[in-house]
Amino acid sequence: MAQRALLIAGPTASGKTAMAIERSAEEKSLIINTDSMQVYDVLNVISARPNAQELAQAAHRMYGYVPPATRFSTGAWLRDVQALIQGEGANYEKLIFVGGTGLYFDALINGFAQIPDVPQEVIQQVEEMIQPLDADQRAKLLAQKDPAMAKRLQAPDPQRVARAISVMEATNKSLAHWQDEPNEPSILQGFELEKIVLNPERDILRNRIAKRFGLMMQAGAIEEVEAITALGLDPTLPAMRAIGVPEISAYLRGDMTLDEAREKSIIATHQYAKRQRTWFRNRMTDWQWVDPLA
Structure with missing residues (x-):
């Protein structure tokens, strides 16, 4: 081995x-x-x-x-x-x-x-509940549902809030309880x-992100988003929230121009890279x- x-x-x-x-x-x-x-x-x-x-x-x-x-x-x-x-x-x-x-x-x-598996229907219900909420509203909801996790989460982003509330709904125990169990x-x-x-140096990475997204567009990103939207999937699924999917979907619906979709996708990728760097620096x-x- x-x-x-x-x-x-x-x-x-x-x-x-x-x-x-x-x-x-x-x-x-x-x-x-x-x-x-x-x-x-x-x-x-x-x-x-x-x-x-x-x-x-x-x-x-x-x-x-x-x-x-x-x-x-x-x-x-x-x-x-x-x-x-x-x-x-x-x-x-x-x-x-x-x-x-x-x-x-x-x-x-x-x-x-070892966190118990959460039923898909519970996850979907919670994600639909928090989808229209802004950051402050998500923070307040989490504080009501799971005060222990509200204290642990530095930023109430939708994915982490949905995860915490889903676990609480499914197990009647805080995600913090399960996290504190021995790994x-x-x-x-x-x-x-x-x-x-x-x-890599920050400005160089920003340039690479912009260049790569342009190449993605040439390589069939639009056709790929057309294919996944044709499946009629729940928009709260992780795959449907992948950077580029919501933005290009908006272009395909006529809600924004192709240039706007490209620019918003690049900005979202920059923000994601920043979150990744922060995580890596801390952990x-x-x-x-x-x-x-x-």
Whole structure:
């Protein structure tokens, strides 16, 4: 069984895929997706999954294998990774985890609280309830429903508020209660780990984000959004909230111009990259920080 793992984290458009492929050439390696949007099928372009040329250069797993109608969780991802490591992963000398979802990396290294599964109908009801609320209203609602989690959340963003309230509704216990339970052991326990955060200069990253979204538009992002909207999915699903999907959907409905959709998508990507950097700075202080473009 492989006993070495390379973990490559970083904000969107920072060059993670290129580094993973480059490092995979050193020895027989398996690249494992560690990004919560790249797990979904249909969103090949919008989620910036490795393209056909990149996929041909190394073995890649756990990309685009989850139907977009699914509300995929960190726990489900971790279970799939564990099965992969114990199965096919044993045939490789090194495992390379690459992506931008900090919580996936945290669960991978530190284990994950065993929170009971929440029924899909509960999640949908809660998301519909908070969808029209602004940040202040979400904060007030969370304080009413789950005061313990209201104290823990620094920013009442819709996804985290929905998660906290859904768990409370389904289990009658605060998400804080479950988070305070002992974690399951890390599934990489015993592995020799190399942990890297890609940290390109801010202005360069902004330029890369804008350029990449332009290339996405040329590569079929509009057609991809047409395909996923044709499925008639619940707009609160994670796949339907992927950056670019709401904006291009608005263009397709005639609610904004193509230039407006492109600009709003780029701005949303900048904001997402900023949140990723903040998470990494707070939680990955012992990782090796690298400017891949220096």
